Amino acid sequence: MLIRxxxxxxxxxxxxxxxxxxxxxxxPRFVLDLRMGRIPRPGTEKRVRQWMEDYAPDRIPPAFDAxxxxxxxYEIKGGYEVKGYAAPALKQGAIAHxx
Numbered sequence: 001m002l003i004r005x006x007x008x009x010x011x012x013x014x015x016x017x018x019x020x021x022x023x024x025x026x027x028p029r030f031v032l033d034l035r036m037g038r039i040p041r042p043g044t045e046k047r048v049r050q051w052m053e054d055y056a057p058d059r060i061p062p063a064f065d066a067x068x069x070x071x072x073x074y075e076i077k078g079g080y081e082v083k084g085y086a087a088p089a090l091k092q093g094a095i096a097h098x099x
Contacts, residue, residue, distance in 0.1 A: 002045050003034040009052050024051040 010020055010031070021030030025040075025048055034040070040048070 002040065002048065003031075005049070005052065006031055006034060009055075013055070013057065024048045 006020065009015070010017060017031035017035075018028040021028045021032070024030070025044065027033075030038075030040075030048075
């Protein structure tokens with residue numbers, strides 16, 4: 001079940017459920033809805049699992065766009081590539097700079 005994997009991820013990374021939902025599914029209520037019995041579509045589940053696999057505390061996987069990053073206080077620094085997809089590297093706690 002996806003909710004078990006998500007809960008383990010949240011504990012491991014000390015991440016709030018709403019932050020996870022915003023980053024992984026673009027829905028801050030995603031985890032809360034899973035806890036209430038929501039069953040995501042297969043494509044959504046696959047994308048969320050892939051997002052968790054690609055996650056690292058010092059960068060955000062490519063599903064997270066630069067505009068949203070700026071709104072959340074991330075700074076764009078250089079770039080990185082995840083499984084063939086080039087995306088900006090992001091650092092939390094700084095002001096975002098536009099491309």
